[in-house]
Amino acid sequence: MTIAIRYFTQTGNTKKMADAIAEHLGILAKPVTDDLDAKADILFICNSVYYIGIHKSVKEFIARNKANIGTLVNVSSAALIESSYKKMKKIAKANAVNLLEMEYHCKGSFKSIHKGHPNDEDLKNLIAFVDEVLKEYK
Numbered sequence: 001m002t003i004a005i006r007y008f009t010q011t012g013n014t015k016k017m018a019d020a021i022a023e024h025l026g027i028l029a030k031p032v033t034d035d036l037d038a039k040a041d042i043l044f045i046c047n048s049v050y051y052i053g054i055h056k057s058v059k060e061f062i063a064r065n066k067a068n069i070g071t072l073v074n075v076s077s078a079a080l081i082e083s084s085y086k087k088m089k090k091i092a093k094a095n096a097v098n099l100l101e102m103e104y105h106c107k108g109s110f111k112s113i114h115k116g117h118p119n120d121e122d123l124k125n126l127i128a129f130v131d132e133v134l135k136e137y138k
């Protein structure tokens with residue numbers, strides 16, 4: 001099974017999450033400017049919301065790479081919204097890409113809100129989520 005990790009970050013929170021997954025799995029987390037060079041059975045798409053939307057570079061990455069994406073797994077943080085899942089679902093649907101129902105979301109620091117998040121506990125929960133996802137695929 002091939003696993004890949006891509007992220008988009010503006011203030012570092014999403015990279016922190018992507019790197020935690022990468023360290024746990026022993027692979028590299030790359031920015032969405034790096035296209036997939038082979039099929040990824042599972043693609044952890046680490047993202048967030050900016051002005052109520054998922055950044056266009058994430059949308060464009062999925063559109064460009066849809067042929068190489070087996071299943072997308074949504075991993076997100078945000079200051080206010082509960083998850084980017086619904087928005088990601090629309091992107092996945094528009095590109096006929098499978099999006100796993102399980103997802104991971106935590107609070108993400110923004111200015112003075114949620115300082116320190118994602119924190120150690122958020123990252124620990126993220127790793128537990130990753131293990132849960134991979135168990136489903138064994």
Ligand SMILES: Cc1cc2nc3c(=O)[nH]c(=O)nc-3n(C[C@H](O)[C@H](O)[C@H](O)COP(=O)(O)O)c2cc1C
Nearest residue numbers: 009010011012013014050051052078079080081108
């Ligand atoms: C320019 C900007 C716009 C944002 N807009 C929203 C928003 O509309 N809703 C929300 O819940 N969080 C919003 N946030 C908070 C981010 O989703 C949150 O800080 C997230 O963890 C940022 O991830 P990053 O550090 O990887 O960029 C915004 C943050 C920035 C920097």
